Amino acid sequence: MRFWIVAAAFMVAAGGVRAQPxxxxxxxxxxxxxxxxRDAGQKPGPQLAGLIGRPVAGDPAFDYSPALRSARDKGxxxxxxxxEDFLTDPEAMYPGQWMGSPPIRDARQRTDLLCVLGGR
Ligand code: HEC
Structure with a gap:
């Protein structure tokens, strides 16, 4: 009985390390x-596939604000x-941007978002 509990705990731990969800x-x-x-469908914002390493304003199908387009033109x-800076305060970073979403003040949530958006 004790063996199975230890084995199960080990499997859970090993799975967690491997998958890094x-x-x-x-x-x-x-x-x-x-x-x-890659296909944003009918969403009001650009698709965010493979975002880390992608140019700012990098969804060719999306009509970005002048603020984000000029950031892209700058490289x-x-x-x-x-x-992380953008999520903390989009407007401070790119004044005049169009994302109608509140700044993410919670560092933990930003870390989770970085994981979702870019891996690790
Ligand atoms: C109400 C709709 C809306 C919500 C909610 C929203 N966004 Fe956005 N987002 C936009 C729009 C619109 C743009 C384009 C802004 C522009 O052109 O200035 C954008 C742009 C972005 C960009 C830049 C994309 C690029 O191609 O350069 C990132 C990154 C981003 N959003 C992340 C997020 C994250 C993460 C969340 C959730 C915490 C979020 N957004 C919530 C509408 C939204």
């Missing part, structure tokens, strides 16, 4: 406007640091 719940408030696939690329 992101907390997908963090992305729930974003889903009204964003998808994580801005989404790094983890840039994304």
């Amino acid at each position: 992101c907390n997908m719940a963090a992305f729930e408030p974003c889903q009204a406007c964003h998808v994580l696939t 801005d690329v989404w790094t983890r640091e840039r994304l």
Whole structure:
């Protein structure tokens, strides 16, 4: 009996290490406007597939604000640091941007979002 409890605990721990699952719940408030696939469908925001390493304003099918387009023209690329700053306060980073979503003040939620949006 004790063996099975230890074995089960070990399997749970091993599975957790292997899969490194992101907390997908963090992305729930974003889903009204964003998808994580290349096809954004009818969402009001750009798709966010493979975001880390992608140029700012990088969804070719989306009509971005002048603020984000000029960031792209300057050569801005989404790094983890840039994304964390953007999520903390989008308007401070790109004044005049169009994302109607509140700043994410909670560091834990930003970490979860970085995991969902870019892996690790
Ligand atoms: C109400 C709709 C809405 C919600 C909710 C929303 N966004 Fe956005 N998001 C937008 C729009 C619109 C843009 C484009 C902004 C612009 O062009 O200035 C955008 C842009 C972005 C970009 C830049 C994309 C690029 O291609 O450069 C990121 C990253 C982003 N959102 C992440 C998030 C995350 C993470 C959440 C959830 C915490 C979220 N958004 C919630 C509408 C939304």
